[in-house]
Amino acid sequence: MLLLLSLMIVVGLMAGLWLWQRRSGRADWVDVFWAGSIGLLAVVYAIFGDGAVEKRLLVALVAGTWSYRLTRHLAVRLAGHDQEDGRYQAMREHWGDSAQFWLFVFFMGQALIAWLFALPAWVVANDPSGQLSVWVFLGVAFWFVGLAGESLADRQLAAFRNDPDQRGKVCRIGLWRYSRHPNYFFEWLHWFSYPLIAMGAPHQWIAWLGPVLMLLFLYRVTGIPYTEKQSLKSRGDAYREYQRTTSAFFPWPPKD
Numbered sequence: 001m002l003l004l005l006s007l008m009i010v011v012g013l014m015a016g017l018w019l020w021q022r023r024s025g026r027a028d029w030v031d032v033f034w035a036g037s038i039g040l041l042a043v044v045y046a047i048f049g050d051g052a053v054e055k056r057l058l059v060a061l062v063a064g065t066w067s068y069r070l071t072r073h074l075a076v077r078l079a080g081h082d083q084e085d086g087r088y089q090a091m092r093e094h095w096g097d098s099a100q101f102w103l104f105v106f107f108m109g110q111a112l113i114a115w116l117f118a119l120p121a122w123v124v125a126n127d128p129s130g131q132l133s134v135w136v137f138l139g140v141a142f143w144f145v146g147l148a149g150e151s152l153a154d155r156q157l158a159a160f161r162n163d164p165d166q167r168g169k170v171c172r173i174g175l176w177r178y179s180r181h182p183n184y185f186f187e188w189l190h191w192f193s194y195p196l197i198a199m200g201a202p203h204q205w206i207a208w209l210g211p212v213l214m215l216l217f218l219y220r221v222t223g224i225p226y227t228e229k230q231s232l233k234s235r236g237d238a239y240r241e242y243q244r245t246t247s248a249f250f251p252w253p254p255k256d
Contacts, residue, residue, distance in 0.1 A: 039067020146190030
Protein backbone atom coordinates (compact mmCIF):
# COMPACT_ATOMS: atom_id res chain seq x y z
CA MET A 1 0.00 0.00 0.00
CA LEU A 2 2.82 2.40 0.88
CA LEU A 3 4.56 1.72 -2.44
CA LEU A 4 1.37 2.45 -4.37
CA LEU A 5 0.80 5.64 -2.40
CA SER A 6 4.37 6.79 -3.02
CA LEU A 7 3.95 6.19 -6.76
CA MET A 8 0.77 8.28 -6.74
CA ILE A 9 2.62 11.08 -4.91
CA VAL A 10 5.43 11.32 -7.43
CA VAL A 11 3.06 11.00 -10.42
CA GLY A 12 0.98 13.85 -9.00
CA LEU A 13 4.07 16.03 -8.54
CA MET A 14 5.25 15.42 -12.09
CA ALA A 15 1.79 16.02 -13.54
CA GLY A 16 1.64 19.36 -11.74
CA LEU A 17 5.11 20.24 -13.01
CA TRP A 18 4.07 19.35 -16.57
CA LEU A 19 1.13 21.77 -16.31
CA TRP A 20 3.48 24.47 -15.02
CA GLN A 21 5.97 24.01 -17.86
CA ARG A 22 3.18 24.54 -20.40
CA ARG A 23 3.01 28.16 -19.21
CA SER A 24 6.64 28.73 -18.27
CA GLY A 25 8.38 26.91 -21.13
CA ARG A 26 10.86 25.42 -18.65
CA ALA A 27 10.66 21.65 -18.88
CA ASP A 28 14.24 21.44 -17.59
CA TRP A 29 12.98 21.78 -14.00
CA VAL A 30 11.96 18.14 -14.24
CA ASP A 31 15.57 17.32 -13.29
CA VAL A 32 15.15 19.23 -10.01
CA PHE A 33 11.85 17.53 -9.22
CA TRP A 34 13.31 14.12 -10.08
CA ALA A 35 16.09 14.48 -7.53
CA GLY A 36 13.77 15.99 -4.94
CA SER A 37 11.14 13.29 -5.43
CA ILE A 38 13.57 10.52 -4.55
CA GLY A 39 14.51 12.24 -1.30
CA LEU A 40 10.85 12.91 -0.49
CA LEU A 41 9.92 9.26 -1.03
CA ALA A 42 12.89 8.12 1.07
CA VAL A 43 11.70 10.29 3.95
CA VAL A 44 8.16 8.92 3.55
CA TYR A 45 9.53 5.38 3.71
CA ALA A 46 11.63 6.26 6.76
CA ILE A 47 8.57 7.64 8.57
CA PHE A 48 6.10 4.91 7.68
CA GLY A 49 8.41 1.93 7.17
CA ASP A 50 8.25 -1.15 9.38
CA GLY A 51 11.99 -1.58 9.85
CA ALA A 52 14.24 -0.94 12.83
CA VAL A 53 14.42 2.69 13.85
CA GLU A 54 18.21 2.69 13.30
CA LYS A 55 17.80 1.78 9.64
CA ARG A 56 14.95 4.22 9.11
CA LEU A 57 16.95 7.09 10.54
CA LEU A 58 19.98 6.07 8.53
CA VAL A 59 18.15 5.93 5.21
CA ALA A 60 16.57 9.33 5.88
CA LEU A 61 20.07 10.71 6.46
CA VAL A 62 21.71 9.03 3.47
CA ALA A 63 18.97 9.62 0.90
CA GLY A 64 17.90 12.96 2.36
CA THR A 65 21.35 14.56 2.24
CA TRP A 66 22.02 13.22 -1.25
CA SER A 67 18.68 14.49 -2.53
CA TYR A 68 18.98 17.88 -0.84
CA ARG A 69 22.46 18.52 -2.25
CA LEU A 70 21.58 17.50 -5.81
CA THR A 71 18.19 19.24 -5.79
CA ARG A 72 19.70 22.48 -4.51
CA HIS A 73 22.61 22.30 -6.97
CA LEU A 74 20.29 21.80 -9.95
CA ALA A 75 17.82 24.46 -8.79
CA VAL A 76 20.55 27.09 -8.32
CA ARG A 77 21.98 26.29 -11.75
CA LEU A 78 18.61 26.50 -13.53
CA ALA A 79 17.52 29.61 -11.65
CA GLY A 80 20.61 31.36 -13.03
CA HIS A 81 19.40 30.94 -16.64
CA ASP A 82 16.45 32.61 -18.30
CA GLN A 83 16.21 30.04 -21.07
CA GLU A 84 15.39 26.36 -21.02
CA ASP A 85 18.30 23.92 -21.08
CA GLY A 86 19.41 23.03 -24.60
CA ARG A 87 18.53 19.35 -24.17
CA TYR A 88 14.86 20.18 -23.65
CA GLN A 89 14.82 22.76 -26.42
CA ALA A 90 16.10 20.02 -28.73
CA MET A 91 13.30 17.72 -27.53
CA ARG A 92 10.68 20.34 -28.33
CA GLU A 93 12.13 20.89 -31.81
CA HIS A 94 12.31 17.15 -32.47
CA TRP A 95 8.70 16.52 -31.39
CA GLY A 96 7.27 19.61 -33.09
CA ASP A 97 3.50 20.01 -32.75
CA SER A 98 3.30 16.88 -30.59
CA ALA A 99 5.81 18.23 -28.08
CA GLN A 100 3.37 18.64 -25.18
CA PHE A 101 2.05 15.09 -25.52
CA TRP A 102 5.54 13.60 -25.57
CA LEU A 103 6.70 15.86 -22.76
CA PHE A 104 3.83 14.52 -20.66
CA VAL A 105 4.93 10.97 -21.48
CA PHE A 106 8.49 11.96 -20.60
CA PHE A 107 7.43 13.50 -17.28
CA MET A 108 5.45 10.39 -16.36
CA GLY A 109 8.48 8.32 -17.27
CA GLN A 110 10.58 10.45 -14.94
CA ALA A 111 8.02 9.86 -12.19
CA LEU A 112 8.30 6.11 -12.64
CA ILE A 113 12.10 6.26 -12.74
CA ALA A 114 12.19 8.35 -9.54
CA TRP A 115 9.92 5.80 -7.87
CA LEU A 116 12.21 2.96 -8.96
CA PHE A 117 15.29 4.76 -7.67
CA ALA A 118 13.59 5.27 -4.31
CA LEU A 119 13.00 1.52 -3.89
CA PRO A 120 16.45 0.92 -2.35
CA ALA A 121 15.46 3.36 0.41
CA TRP A 122 12.24 1.38 0.92
CA VAL A 123 14.28 -1.80 1.39
CA VAL A 124 16.46 -0.18 4.06
CA ALA A 125 13.47 1.43 5.80
CA ASN A 126 11.83 -2.00 6.13
CA ASP A 127 14.89 -3.87 7.37
CA PRO A 128 13.91 -5.35 10.78
CA SER A 129 17.52 -5.63 11.92
CA GLY A 130 18.88 -2.71 13.90
CA GLN A 131 22.39 -4.20 13.97
CA LEU A 132 25.10 -1.80 12.80
CA SER A 133 27.30 -4.36 11.08
CA VAL A 134 30.49 -3.80 9.10
CA TRP A 135 28.31 -3.71 5.97
CA VAL A 136 26.41 -0.74 7.36
CA PHE A 137 29.62 1.18 8.05
CA LEU A 138 30.89 0.31 4.57
CA GLY A 139 27.64 1.62 3.10
CA VAL A 140 27.98 4.86 5.05
CA ALA A 141 31.56 5.17 3.76
CA PHE A 142 30.33 4.84 0.17
CA TRP A 143 27.68 7.49 0.86
CA PHE A 144 30.24 9.91 2.31
CA VAL A 145 32.79 9.44 -0.48
CA GLY A 146 30.11 9.67 -3.16
CA LEU A 147 28.57 12.81 -1.70
CA ALA A 148 31.93 14.50 -1.11
CA GLY A 149 33.28 13.58 -4.55
CA GLU A 150 30.20 14.75 -6.40
CA SER A 151 30.11 18.01 -4.45
CA LEU A 152 33.79 18.66 -5.20
CA ALA A 153 33.37 17.90 -8.91
CA ASP A 154 30.37 20.24 -9.16
CA ARG A 155 32.24 23.05 -7.37
CA GLN A 156 35.28 22.65 -9.60
CA LEU A 157 33.15 22.78 -12.75
CA ALA A 158 31.20 25.80 -11.49
CA ALA A 159 34.43 27.67 -10.70
CA PHE A 160 35.76 26.87 -14.18
CA ARG A 161 32.59 28.09 -15.89
CA ASN A 162 32.55 31.30 -13.86
CA ASP A 163 36.11 32.17 -14.93
CA PRO A 164 35.94 34.51 -17.97
CA ASP A 165 39.39 33.35 -19.10
CA GLN A 166 38.07 29.80 -19.57
CA ARG A 167 35.25 30.63 -21.98
CA GLY A 168 35.05 28.06 -24.75
CA LYS A 169 37.67 25.81 -23.17
CA VAL A 170 37.35 22.31 -21.75
CA CYS A 171 37.45 21.85 -18.00
CA ARG A 172 40.51 19.78 -17.03
CA ILE A 173 40.99 20.97 -13.47
CA GLY A 174 40.88 18.81 -10.34
CA LEU A 175 38.83 15.66 -10.74
CA TRP A 176 38.01 16.60 -14.33
CA ARG A 177 41.61 15.85 -15.28
CA TYR A 178 41.03 12.16 -14.52
CA SER A 179 37.45 11.66 -15.71
CA ARG A 180 35.26 13.45 -18.23
CA HIS A 181 32.32 12.92 -15.85
CA PRO A 182 33.59 12.67 -12.26
CA ASN A 183 30.26 13.99 -10.97
CA TYR A 184 28.51 11.05 -12.62
CA PHE A 185 31.06 8.58 -11.25
CA PHE A 186 30.60 9.72 -7.65
CA GLU A 187 26.83 9.87 -8.17
CA TRP A 188 26.96 6.19 -9.16
CA LEU A 189 29.22 5.37 -6.21
CA HIS A 190 26.64 6.76 -3.78
CA TRP A 191 24.05 4.19 -4.92
CA PHE A 192 26.10 1.34 -3.47
CA SER A 193 25.25 2.69 -0.01
CA TYR A 194 21.76 1.18 0.02
CA PRO A 195 22.48 -2.49 -0.82
CA LEU A 196 25.41 -2.45 1.59
CA ILE A 197 23.39 -0.94 4.44
CA ALA A 198 20.55 -3.37 3.66
CA MET A 199 22.79 -6.45 3.51
CA GLY A 200 20.77 -9.41 4.77
CA ALA A 201 17.47 -7.52 4.73
CA PRO A 202 14.28 -8.92 3.15
CA HIS A 203 14.14 -8.06 -0.56
CA GLN A 204 17.76 -6.93 -0.35
CA TRP A 205 18.26 -7.67 -4.06
CA ILE A 206 15.97 -4.75 -4.91
CA ALA A 207 18.50 -2.34 -3.42
CA TRP A 208 20.98 -3.39 -6.11
CA LEU A 209 18.69 -1.80 -8.68
CA GLY A 210 20.17 1.55 -7.64
CA PRO A 211 23.76 1.13 -8.87
CA VAL A 212 22.75 -1.09 -11.79
CA LEU A 213 20.08 1.25 -13.17
CA MET A 214 22.16 4.36 -12.49
CA LEU A 215 25.11 2.96 -14.46
CA LEU A 216 22.76 2.10 -17.33
CA PHE A 217 21.17 5.55 -17.37
CA LEU A 218 24.48 7.40 -17.07
CA TYR A 219 26.23 5.39 -19.77
CA ARG A 220 23.45 4.73 -22.26
CA VAL A 221 20.40 6.94 -21.68
CA THR A 222 20.34 10.45 -20.22
CA GLY A 223 23.83 11.02 -18.83
CA ILE A 224 27.03 10.75 -20.85
CA PRO A 225 25.52 10.52 -24.40
CA TYR A 226 23.54 13.77 -24.17
CA THR A 227 26.22 15.65 -22.24
CA GLU A 228 28.97 14.71 -24.69
CA LYS A 229 26.80 15.55 -27.68
CA GLN A 230 26.30 19.07 -26.32
CA SER A 231 30.01 19.42 -25.47
CA LEU A 232 31.06 18.39 -28.97
CA LYS A 233 28.64 20.92 -30.43
CA SER A 234 29.95 23.77 -28.26
CA ARG A 235 33.68 22.91 -28.04
CA GLY A 236 34.39 20.85 -31.14
CA ASP A 237 37.95 19.61 -31.60
CA ALA A 238 38.99 20.66 -28.10
CA TYR A 239 36.45 18.25 -26.65
CA ARG A 240 37.40 15.51 -29.12
CA GLU A 241 40.96 15.75 -27.80
CA TYR A 242 39.59 15.58 -24.26
CA GLN A 243 37.72 12.43 -25.23
CA ARG A 244 40.90 10.90 -26.63
CA THR A 245 43.02 11.56 -23.56
CA THR A 246 40.60 11.29 -20.64
CA SER A 247 38.56 8.41 -19.23
CA ALA A 248 34.84 8.76 -19.85
CA PHE A 249 33.72 7.66 -16.41
CA PHE A 250 36.13 5.93 -14.05
CA PRO A 251 38.87 8.28 -12.78
CA TRP A 252 42.17 7.33 -14.40
CA PRO A 253 45.44 9.13 -15.25
CA PRO A 254 45.08 10.87 -18.62
CA LYS A 255 46.84 9.65 -21.76
CA ASP A 256 49.68 11.67 -23.22
